[in-house]
Amino acid sequence: MKLRSTLRSSAIRCLAVGVTAALVATGCSSGRSDSKGSASGGTLVVGYTADPNTLDPWKATQFQAVHLLEQVYGTLTQLDGDLNVVPGLAEKWQYGDDNKTLTLTLRKDVKFADGKPLTSADVKSSIERIQKPATAAVAAATVKSVKTVQAPDPQTVVFTLTAPDAGLLAGLATVNLAVLAKDDTSEAIAQKPNGTGPFTFASRTAGQSVKLTANANYWGGKPKVANLEFRIIPDQTSVVSGLQSGNVQFATLDDPLVAKSAEGSGLTVTKTPSLSYHVLQLNSRKAPLDKLDVRLAISCAIDRKQVLDTAALGEGEVTGPITSPAYKSDPNARPCPTRDVNKAKQLLAGAGFANGLTIPTIVSQGEYATSVNEAQNLQAQLKEAGINLEIKTLESGAYVDRWVAADFTAAVALNGGRPDPDGMYGRYFTSTGNLNKVAGYSSPELDELFADGKATTDPAKRKEIYAQVGKLLEDNAAWVWLFASYGYTVTAQGVQGFTPMANGSLQNLKDVSLN
Template sequence: MRQAKFHNGDALTSADVKFTFDRILNVDGSVAKSLFTDIDHIDTPDDRTAVFVLKQPNVTILPYMASANASIVSQKVAQANGNDLSKKEASIGTGPFTLAEWVPDNYMLLQANKDYFIQGLPYLDGVRINVVPDQAGLVAALRTKAADMAIIEDARAAQSVRQEEGITLDARPSPNYNLLFVNTARKPFDNLKVRQAISYAVDRQQIVDAVALGEGDVTGPIAPALTQFALPTSQYPSYARDVDKARQLLQEANVGPIEFTMLTETSEPAYAKDIAQLVQQQLADVGIKMNIELLEFNQWVDRWLKADFDMAPGLNGGQADPDYYVFRYFTTDGNLNFVTSYKNETASDAIKQARSTTDIVRRKQLYQTVQTELVDGAPFIWLYVPRDYIASLNTTRDFVHIPTGNISYLRQTWLDK
C-alpha cells in the first residue's frame, strides 16, 4: 500500500481497507455490495498489507476496486460519526483535495491537500464545484468566464458551446446508457409479448436523432464502446422498428387495452422528459396509451428504489468490464434485481460464469448468450449511449477527460491565467 494520509493527518492503514470493504458488504442498502460478494475475508498481516481472500476466481474485482464505490474511508472517522458518511465532517479521504465547504444542491468548495501522496500535486489551490440546475446556465457560466469547466449533459447545450470562441468542447463516446426500466412485476408488463411489442414499437434511432441530435449510438445491454463483447444491434430483430409486428404481439398477448404511466425525472438526465414524450408518441402508433408523471430527481429515486413505477427512463453508468452492465440487475440474486423483478436463469448463470473465467473467448460467448436473452426478455428497453461532454475555457490545461464522469484528473489541472 502507498504511504498515504487521510485529510485529518491520520495514516491510511490496512485496517481502513478491511473496514471499508466489510462495510460495503454488510451495510444495508449498499449499492456496491454485489460487486464484491466474492470476497470471503480480508487479512491484515501488517499496517501496509491487505490480503483479499476470494470464494472463487473473479476477473472483475480489480477494476471494481479502482472505482469510486471502493474509495477507502477512515475507520476512526466513520465510527465516530455513527457510520454515517453523508455528514460533512465524515468526508475524510486521501485524495488531492479536502472538503472545505458544502452546501447541498448549491456548491462544494475543495482545498488542496498539502499531504497528497503524489508529490507536487495538485497544482490548483482549490476547486469550487457549483450545482447549476439547467444546461443553459452552464453555457452562460462558461461564456461569462464564471466557470472554467463544465460537465454538459444535453446535446443542445453542447452544440451551443461549439459556437463559442475561447471554449473547447471535448466529446467522447460514453459507456453510460439511456434505457427504459420496465417493471415486470406489474401488469401488463408481466407478459413477455407486451414487453417485446414495446421493443418493436420504439424507434431508437429517432430518439438519438431528436434528443441527442444524432450524437449517440443505439445500444443493447452492453455498450458499443466495449467492442470485444458488445453484439451489433443489427442482430436484434426488435431493434428494426416494426409497428405491424408490435400490434401482432399485442394481439397475441390478449391483455386488452393498455394504459400505463412513465415515471419521469426532471434531471439526471435533463432530457428524460424528451425521451418520454417521444416514446409516448411511438407507442400511440400501436394503440398503447402512455401517461407521463414528472418528478424532481430525488422523488424519482425514492419511487425507483421502491420499484413503485410502471416504466421509467433512466441513465445508467457503465464501466470497462461488461459485468458492470448486467450483474447487479440480471443475476437472480443481484442487489438491483428488485427494480424490474425480472428472472432469467440462463442469463443469470452465464453472467456468473463470465465473472469467474479469464478466458476471453469464453467470456465473449457467455456475454453473447446474456445479451440475446436479455433483449428477447426486454426487462429494459435499451435505447442509446450518448456522448460525454466536457467544456472548458482555453485557459484550463491538462485535464484528462474520462467519459464515465470521473474528474480525478483535476489533480493535475492548472489555469493558464
Template sequence: MKRKKLAIAALAASLAVGTLAAQPAKAASTSLAIGSVLDIDKLDPHTATNFATVRALGLVYSSLIEVGPANKLKTGLATAWQFSADGKTLRLTLREGVKFHDGSTFDAVDAKASLERILDPKTTAAARANISTITSISASGRYLTLNLSVSNIPILAALDGVNMAMLSSTDIAAGKVGGTNKPNGTGAYKFESWEPTQSVKLSANPTYWMGEPKISDITIRVIPNEASILSAMNAGTIQFGIISDPLIAKQVNTRKLKLYKTPALAYYALQLNNKVAPFNDKNVRLAVQCALDRQEVVNTAMLGQGAISGPITSPAYRSSTTARPCPKADLAKAKAYLTASGKTDVTFKALVTSTGWATSVAMAQNIKAQLAKAGITMELDITDQATYVPRWLAGDFVATLANNGGRIDPDTMYTRYFTSTGNLNKVATYASSTLDANFLKGKSSAKSSVRAEAYTAISKELEDNAVWVWIATPFEYRVADKNLKNFTALTTGSLLPLRSASLG
C-alpha cells in the same frame, strides 16, 4: 496450472473560476468553479448513485484501483496485485505514506474495514454485489488479501470508483460516515462544505499521495439549466461546465472555450417493471420493444448525438444492436405481440426525471408518440431528480426512462442488477437461473473467448425477454476555460483528472 496462472495475469493486465482581472500583472487564479445542473444528494460514497454525487465525492475519496484513459486499469491506493494460481485469492500491495484528510494514516486495516462495510447488507452499498464473492479479508502490514468463493478476475475492475472508496476504520467504527458527517477521504481534494441546491466546496489536499493538486480549490455550483452554464462560461464566472444537451454543446464557441466530447459508457434505457402489470407479460414488453425506433429517438431528441445500444456497453464485450427481436421498429410485429398478450389497449405510466439529463423529457415525449402508433399509451410521470432517485432505487415505477452508468467490465456493470442476489435487482425486476449461471461463467474464467460467450448469452436473454428496452449511449460533454491544462475527459464521466490539471 502454470498456463492458467499466466492467462489470469494477462487478463488482469488488459482490464488493466476565472483570472484576477483587476491587476493584469498578477498570476492566474488557481480556483476552479464548475457549473452543474445536478446537486449532490448524500455524503456516503458507498451508497452514492446520483451522478453528481459520484463525481464530487470521487475527488474526495480514493479507491484501491482506478480506471484511466482508454479504459485501462491502473494503480490507486493499491500499487500492485497478484492472483493465486486458481484465481481464488487476490493479494494487493497498498501504497505507503497515504494520509486521510484528518491526518491519520491509511493502512490495510482501513481497507479491510471499508470492504467489509460495503459487504454488510445494512450499508445498502450500491456496488455490494460486485464484490460478493469475497468470503474473507485479511490485513497485514502493507498487504490486503481477499479470499474468494470462485475465481473472479473482474473483481479488479470492481475495486475502482467512489462506490469502493477507502474509508477510515476509526470513522466506520464510530458511525461517522455519511449523514451530516464531514467526508474524510484520501483523495486529491478535502471536503469543505455543502449548501444543498447551492454549492459544494473543496480544497486541495496538501498531503495527497500524487502530490498537491495545482488547482487550489474547487466550487461546484448548482446552476438551473445548461444554457445558463454556458452563459456563465462565456462570462468567465465559471471555468468548467458539465453538459448533457447536444444543442448546448453545439453552441460552444471553441475559439474561446474547450469542448470535450467523449463517447460515454453510460446508456439510456426504458426500464420495464417485469413484476407488475402490464409488463409482467413478456408479450407486452416485446410489443414496446418492437414499436420503438431507437434511431428516431437519437435523431430527434438527441440531435443525432448518440449511438444505438444494446445492454452491454463495455468496449471489449459490447452487445450487438441487431441481435434482438426487433432491431428496427416493426409496428406489425408490435401489434402481433399485443394480440398474443390478449390485450387491445395497453396504458402505463413512465417515471421521468426533468433534471437528470437535458434530453430526458424530449426523449420520453418521442417514445410516447412512437408507442401510440402501436396502440400503446405511455403517460409521463415527470419529477425532479431529488424525487426520481429514491423512487428508482425502491423500484417504485411501472416503467422509467433511465440514464444508467456503464462499466469497463460487464460483470461489474450488471451483476448487481440481473442476478438473483444482486443488490439492485429490485430496480432491474428480472433474474433467472440461466443469468446467474452465465454471470458466474463470465466471472470465473480467465479466457476472453469464454467470457465473451457468457456475456453474449446474457445480452441475448435480456433482449429476447425485452427485460428493458435499451436505447442509446450518449456523449459526455465537458466545457472548459482555454486556460485549463492537462485535463483528460474519461468515458466514465469522472472528474478525477482535475487532480492533474492546472489553470493558466
C-alpha cells in the same frame, strides 16, 4: 468553438484483454509518479445542474454525486485514460491459489483528510461493511466473490475468493467501493466526507455549491488548483452562459444542442463517446410488465434511431445492452431490430391487451438534459401501438429515491457503463445482485452465465458468454436499450490538463491548471 472528438483506439484494443490480464498478473506497480507537485493556485469552478443528493460514496448513483465524490475518496484500483486497471490505494497486487486469493499491498504514508493513516484495517472494515445488506451499498455485488478479508499487517490486505473473479480489479476502481476510515460512520460522512482523494471537503451550501480544497498530502501529488467548487446552476444553457462570462471555468454537458451553442468566447468543447446508455427500464415484477409479450411489444414498437435523432440530434449510436468496446452487443440481434408496430399490436393482443394499456413511467429532470425529450418521443411512438406511456416528471433527487427503491413500473434512465460487463450488469440481472430489485428481472440462466463470466480468464470465452447475456436480456425484453451518446467537456480559456474518459469519470480534475 474549438471542437475535439476523443476516442482512443487503444481503448478498443486494450479493453478485450485488460481485465483478464489483471486477473492472471503476478503483480502490478504504478506507472505514475508519486512526487509531490505544486499547485498553480486559484479556484476551478465547475458548473453543475443538480445538487448532489448524497455525500456517501457507497450509496451514490446520481452522476453529480459520483463526480463530486471521485475528488474526495480513493479506491484500491483505478482506471487510466484507456480504461485499463492501474494501481490506486493499492500500489501492487498478486493472485495466488489458482486465482482464489488476491493479496494487495497498500501505499505507505496515505492519509485520510482528518490526518489518520490509511491501513489494511480500513480496507477490511470497508469491504465487510459494504457487503452487509443493512449498508445498502449500491456496488455490494461487485465484492460478492470476496469470502473473507484479512489484514495481516498494516500495508497488506488478503482477499479470499469463493471463485476466480475476472472483473474484481476493474470493479474496485469505482468510487462506490471507496475506502472509508474504519471509525467513520455513515452519519458522519453524510455531513463531512473524510477520504484519501486529491481534494478535501471544505463546505456545502445546499442548492448552491460544494467547495473542496486541494489535499497537500495526496499520494498522487498535490492538485494543481488550490480549490475546487461545484456550483449549482439551474440548466446547461445557464452553465454555458457562466462559462462565457468567466464565472465558471469547467463543465460537462450531455445536451448536444447546448454544446453547439457553446461556440465562441474562447470556449473549448471536447466530445467523447460514452459507455453510458439511455434506456427504458421495465420492472417485470409489476403488472402488466410481468407478461413477456407486453415487454416485447414495447420493444418492437420503438424506433431507437428516432429517439436518438429527436432527443439527442443523432449524436450517438443505437446500442444493445453492453457498450464496452470489447464486449459490445449487436443492436441488430434483438427480436425486432427495426420498428414493427403491427407485431407490437399482435403481441399485445396475445397478452390480453387488444384495446391497449397504460404504463406509468418516471422521468428525471435535471440529472441529464435529454430525459424529457426521450420520454416524449417514446410516448408518441408507443401510442401508435396502443400503449400509453403515462409520464411522471420528477426532480433529480426524488427520481433517484424512487429508482433505488424500485418504486416504478417503467423508468426513462441514463445509466453509467463500465469497462467490464460483470461490473456493469452483475449487480442488476443476477438473482442475488444488490440492484436486482431495481432491474426487475433475473433468471437462472443469467445467474449461471454471470458466474461463468467471473470465473473465466479467456477473453474469447468471456466475449461469448456476455454475448449470450446480451441475447437473453434482449429476447426477454428485460429493458429496452436505446442509444449511447457523447459527453461534452467545456472549458474556459486558460483551463488546461483535463483528460475526458469514456466512463464519464471526472477523476482527472486533479490535473487541471489555470493560467
